[in-house]
Amino acid sequence: MNTIIIDTERCKGCYLCIEACPKNCIEQNGRPNASGNYPVQFVLASECIACALCALVCPDVAITVFRHVKEAKTADTAMA
Amino acid sequence: MSKVIFERPRYLCDKVTHYCAGCTHGTAHRLVAEAIEHFGVGEKAVAVAPAGCSVMLYKYFDVDSVEAPHGRALAVGTGIKRARPDLFVFTYQGDGDLASIGLCETMHAANRGEGITVIYVNNAVYGMTGGQMAPTTLLGQRTTTTPAGRKHDNEGHPLKMAEMMATLEGVLYSERVALYDPKQIRRARKAIFHAFEVQTKHNGFGFVEVLSACPTNLHLSPVQSQKWVENEMCAAFPLGLYKDVTAKPPELPAATPEAEVNGVSQGTCHAV
Amino acid sequence: MGERGGKRVLEKGNVAMAEGAVQAGCRCYFGYPITPQNEVPEYLSKRLPEVGGVFLQAESEIASINMVLGAVSTGVRAMTSSSSPGISLMQEGISFLAGSQLPALIVNVQRCGPGLGGIKTTQGDYYQATRGGGHGDYRTLVLAPWSVQEMFDFPFLAFELAEKYRNPVLMLPDAVLGQMKDAVVMTPPGPIITYEKDYVLDGAKGRPARNIRSMYLEDDDQELLNYALRTKYEIMEANEQRHEETETDDAEVVIVAYGTAARLALSAMQQAREEGLRVGLFRPVTLWPFPAKALRALARRVKRFLVVEMNLGQMVDDVRAVLGPEVEVDFFGRPGGGMPTPREILAHLHGRGVDKGNEWADKVDAAVDHYVWWREGVLQPREVSPVGHKGVADE
Ligand SMILES: Cc1ncc(C[n+]2csc(CCOP(=O)(O)OP(=O)(O)O)c2C)c(N)n1
Ligand code: SF4
Ligand code: SF4
Numbered sequence: 001m002n003t004i005i006i007d008t009e010r011c012k013g014c015y016l017c018i019e020a021c022p023k024n025c026i027e028q029n030g031r032p033n034a035s036g037n038y039p040v041q042f043v044l045a046s047e048c049i050a051c052a053l054c055a056l057v058c059p060d061v062a063i064t065v066f067r068h069v070k071e072a073k074t075a076d077t078a079m080a
Numbered sequence: 081m082s083k084v085i086f087e088r089p090r091y092l093c094d095k096v097t098h099y100c101a102g103c104t105h106g107t108a109h110r111l112v113a114e115a116i117e118h119f120g121v122g123e124k125a126v127a128v129a130p131a132g133c134s135v136m137l138y139k140y141f142d143v144d145s146v147e148a149p150h151g152r153a154l155a156v157g158t159g160i161k162r163a164r165p166d167l168f169v170f171t172y173q174g175d176g177d178l179a180s181i182g183l184c185e186t187m188h189a190a191n192r193g194e195g196i197t198v199i200y201v202n203n204a205v206y207g208m209t210g211g212q213m214a215p216t217t218l219l220g221q222r223t224t225t226t227p228a229g230r231k232h233d234n235e236g237h238p239l240k241m242a243e244m245m246a247t248l249e250g251v252l253y254s255e256r257v258a259l260y261d262p263k264q265i266r267r268a269r270k271a272i273f274h275a276f277e278v279q280t281k282h283n284g285f286g287f288v289e290v291l292s293a294c295p296t297n298l299h300l301s302p303v304q305s306q307k308w309v310e311n312e313m314c315a316a317f318p319l320g321l322y323k324d325v326t327a328k329p330p331e332l333p334a335a336t337p338e339a340e341v342n343g344v345s346q347g348t349c350h351a352v
Numbered sequence: 353m354g355e356r357g358g359k360r361v362l363e364k365g366n367v368a369m370a371e372g373a374v375q376a377g378c379r380c381y382f383g384y385p386i387t388p389q390n391e392v393p394e395y396l397s398k399r400l401p402e403v404g405g406v407f408l409q410a411e412s413e414i415a416s417i418n419m420v421l422g423a424v425s426t427g428v429r430a431m432t433s434s435s436s437p438g439i440s441l442m443q444e445g446i447s448f449l450a451g452s453q454l455p456a457l458i459v460n461v462q463r464c465g466p467g468l469g470g471i472k473t474t475q476g477d478y479y480q481a482t483r484g485g486g487h488g489d490y491r492t493l494v495l496a497p498w499s500v501q502e503m504f505d506f507p508f509l510a511f512e513l514a515e516k517y518r519n520p521v522l523m524l525p526d527a528v529l530g531q532m533k534d535a536v537v538m539t540p541p542g543p544i545i546t547y548e549k550d551y552v553l554d555g556a557k558g559r560p561a562r563n564i565r566s567m568y569l570e571d572d573d574q575e576l577l578n579y580a581l582r583t584k585y586e587i588m589e590a591n592e593q594r595h596e597e598t599e600t601d602d603a604e605v606v607i608v609a610y611g612t613a614a615r616l617a618l619s620a621m622q623q624a625r626e627e628g629l630r631v632g633l634f635r636p637v638t639l640w641p642f643p644a645k646a647l648r649a650l651a652r653r654v655k656r657f658l659v660v661e662m663n664l665g666q667m668v669d670d671v672r673a674v675l676g677p678e679v680e681v682d683f684f685g686r687p688g689g690g691m692p693t694p695r696e697i698l699a700h701l702h703g704r705g706v707d708k709g710n711e712w713a714d715k716v717d718a719a720v721d722h723y724v725w726w727r728e729g730v731l732q733p734r735e736v737s738p739v740g741h742k743g744v745a746d747e
Contacts, residue, residue: 016306058106065084168555
């Protein structure tokens with residue numbers, strides 16, 4: 001599955017990523033981080049198309065994006 | 081299995097920046113760091129920091145850097161580049177720094193066609209000092225020193241640097257971009273990359289004006305401030321390419337021969 | 353001086369200084385034209401390219417000093433020169449050099465002020481040079497040449513000390529020394545000394561990235577930096593005081609003067625000796641650090657000093673501070689392009705004022721009449737209602 005990892009300690013809660021995500025996979029999580037910012041969280045993981053728009057707009061480089069790729073040849077062992 | 085398709089670029093230090101939430105200084109930093117990596121100049125780059133919110137860029141870029149007095153980044157950059165033509169020199173300056181107090185240094189370094197890449201972050205206010213009027217503040221825009229909004233008959237008009245740069249013979253490339261949405265960020269990335277190439281390939285002066293949001297001093301939310309850049313700033317500062325003569329670069333003075341470069345730099349600096 | 357190899361040639365102070373800098377390894381010059389130092393950029397525009405160096409006429413003195421800052425960040429020897437108004441413009445940059453602990457040579461061929469002043473000679477910039485000059489708690493090392501030979505020699509010393517202490521060094525000649533032609537030997541006065549430079553910005557290859565800055569925002573870092581700088585300045589004060597004494601052994605009166613004023617004082621001293629007055633000359637060579645130790649030692653024997661300057665009295669403050677109230681310290685100076693003549697100095701040595709005749713006195717009176725418009729009785733204060741929008745009183 002495609003996924004993003006949000007570094008919640010780095011996230012400043014600007015929510016530009018929420019605005020950018022075409023699939024509404026990101027939302028506020030309501031709990032402050034150590035710096036007192038309210039970071040975002042990744043939801044609806046199944047919808048993520050790994051477009052990386054969230055990461056592209058994040059001024060704080062808090063998001064790493066992973067795209068699911070089929071494993072060559074031994075595709076049957078690929079993770080769900 | 082999964083593959084990383086977006087991660088922190090190599091030359092952006094793994095630190096939380098001091099920039100406000102939603103400040104696109106961070107985005108501009110990332111794009112510059114990507115360019116440093118792409119062009120392989122990380123081991124010969126010197127960044128010149130301005131006075132402004134980006135004064136602490138030495139903490140964020142994993143390359144050599146020097147802090148210039150307010151506005152003088154391009155004079156400092158000139159000194160570095162003249163002493164060591166083999167180094168990759170870029171300045172990163174705000175609008176107050178580059179277009180107000182440092183306008184003279186900016187125009188002359190550009191006019192001499194120094195082999196320097198300029199990242200000019202125009203956010204229409206003085207961020208660091210608390211939101212006073214900048215040379216780029218829009219007509220009617222309220223700031224802490226234009227409480228009733230900027231008026232042209234008192235404060236003049238917003239200064240359009242990308243256009244001004246394009247008029248100078250020494251400038252090979254001048255473009256204005258923005259960071260308010262993914263499409264603009266991609267265009268900005270391309271422009272910054274091109275400005276790097278202007279130096280790596282043509283040893284020329286490349287200028288990118290980046291329209292940037294300062295949510296704090298606009299008193300808007302980060303999302304709203306991006307809209308403000310899109311709707312208000314872009315109306316006053318049209319995005320686009322203002323000059324690119326790299327396809328047919330003008331006759332540049334002969335490059336300093338390798339031997340001389342060494343004589344001036346390594347040789348001199350260690351022998352005396 | 354002049355005993356080393358090499359033939360004596362006749363050369364202008366400005367040119368000798370520029371050539372000295374090149375031979376001392378200076379490879380970058382940035383400057384903006386201003387009289388009376390234009391021979392420096394004119395000469396270097398031709399000379400530096402010959403040695404693979406960089407000459408660039410900058411758009412202003414502000415740009416010049418910041419180009420120097422950039423160049424020295426890469427480890428090369430770099431300099432700028434100017435004259436008083438231009439040096440005023442450079443002060444922020446000099447403060448940055450000091451705060452960033454970078455070595456550079458700055459030459460101020462002084463001309464008279466204040467303001468645009470004129471191109472006549474002066475020593476009006478002593479305070480500015482010896483108190484840092486720009487903002488913040490810092491010092492520059494200041495060398496005061498008094499001959500064309502020293503104009504040539506001092507760049508060698510200046511670069512050495514600048515690199516030793518990682519601090520800007522100023523040379524402080526005046527218009528006369530810059531313009532004067534005299535015999536000079538233009539070969540290096542000694543070996544060229546440098547020091548390790550582990551701050552150099554030349555690309556972070558095989559080492560962590562470096563940063564040069566003067567801003568320290570975290571915790572008490574800026575205060576701590578200032579203590580560190582103070583220690584450095586104390587070491588400089590202990591090690592780098594330089595001066596020269598002439599015929600002070602038997603002196604009853606000693607003239608304290610530097611640069612061109614010391615040349616005039618030397619003539620006065622010689623005349624005084626012919627008249628039987630035992631006069632000596634104490635010439636500070638470093639203005640900062642001021643040669644306090646030697647002057648204090650001299651004051652154990654000598655009880656009367658005459659400070660001669662080409663200004664209204666600046667170095668005299670340092671002399672009085674060093675010698676204290678017990679010692680008699682007189683002053684004679686002429687500002688604004690005036691040069692103390694040996695005759696005038698001699699009169700002061702004899703404890704007399706100078707009688708320059710009624711004509712001069714009348715001129716001075718007329719000038720006071722003309723310029724001092726606020727004299728009592730001429731201009732009366734008057735009360736006004738609050739200032740209107742045009743900046744004048746609404747009446
Ligand atoms: C000589 C001098 N004058 C004024 C300042 C104060 N100052 C620091 S940054 C700045 C303006 C910054 O605005 P800008 O260049 O637009 O950058 P931003 O902070 O918005 O990124 C000013 C006026 C200074 N550091 N030095
Ligand atoms: S864009 Fe970045 S900093 Fe802003 S909310 Fe999203 S993850 Fe956090
Ligand atoms: S004040 Fe403005 S420019 Fe400065 S960090 Fe904050 S948002 Fe960015």
